[in-house]
Amino acid sequence: MKRFETIVVGCGGMGSSISYHLSRRGARTLVLERFKLNHENGSSHGRTKIIRTAYFEDPRYVRLAKRAFQLWAALEKETGRRLLEVTGGLMIGKPDSPIVVGSLRSAREFSLPHSLLDAKELAERFPAFAASDSERALYEPNAGILFPDRCIEAYKEMAEEEGTKFHFGERVTRWEAGRSLVTIHTEKETYAAEKVIFAAGP
Template structure:
């Protein structure tokens, strides 16, 4: 028996669900949001204190218009809520001349005429003496890059959604959903809901809630590490304020793993946050079977890799935290209407680089709920691209743009 009817139900109130609920409620819709865990929790993908934001996008130049909209969206959210979410400290993208990181960042910056500089290995060392790039390294330096505060951003969107009238339920796990003749029904551990529309933003739980589609989504276990520098006379540094680190991403043919990192944004006691985006240390998992214990071997491997790029860093770990990436085969997102149910909108598979897009994706999902289309360029994220040709033929819908 249905105990609550709504205009729109949003499943998952993490990064994208919180933004979508806020946007929908701001447009006057009757919104119910459902979340298994608490507000801004640490069980999924939207935690860890910081996320990189950048515009010279090596993943693809087609992302840049969305990034411009996202930057504007973050600033609007800061103005509306008073939260301090986006800090620009510059970004450095390091690789060989033909590597995807360097070549891709150059291509995006040049296509969209983004302010940037190109540095060789000597230029990197001169600008950032604490870094020790490979001798063949090249880098794109971008001032208009920095980091976001994910937990604060999610809380800001949740607060805004509540202020605008959304009804948000935490600690309520969704067991299943189904399409009905005039809408959708959602079944949780506590009760059943009916709605005209449904938005599924379930992160690493999307493979379960969208199992009918058979999307080729893979959940990766990821670890974020915070390491404590040890300043000795030989290092040449008095303390972390001498480092002048930007956000950075580095890959090298001579070094295993693609590494990324941040300035010491929480001071010396907070440690220097570093992570591995790609490499042999990453393993597959499922959301409900995730191993949240970080081994000594993992810490040793990441510390060794970090010391290649930052030789002054010490070996003492401050802490480590497990999170998840939900990967697509092409590492592009999945955003659009469910191929079988035109009242259901899905967003998943953000492949470890999605958080910076949260405000604009919230707008996109709200557009699709209200209008069935959006003015934002999201055609490359259409779920149908990942279906077999026979499955793709079951819908004649165009890509979600207008």
């Protein structure tokens, strides 16, 4: 039975990122993905994904998002590839809506660059949007888009350079935790690992 320090199940945005960071820590890692690289069946699929820091959901995300921007910049530098494009981002809603109240709270609490636009200012600066008079827009100039296929590919290639193994088209069917090792069964083989990280999707 082939043995690894760590097995990562899934090679979407999360699994590929985990594989990269494990490779930087020198862990002997195997990544098992049931489909091909950058397939269309997972959450990470798509031409672009939004990245922003003024999280309306909760200000606790802000530190994580700021760190993510730093890490994407570092990966861009390391690979020489363009992974992120700053476009600016708008959160549009009623002044008392969770999206406006929440993103404003995060922006103010963490002194993030932002401006609060009324409908007229929004129409002047961003004519593609026609908000109603009572709506407001939180504009975050540093928000942008990521290119997920490129990001996943970059992570995979960097991890591979450090010796991480990737098996595509190999679905994990079951696993058992033993005293010191975890056994992972796929449709093709059985592996043992000291640690298993499931990144099989949200």
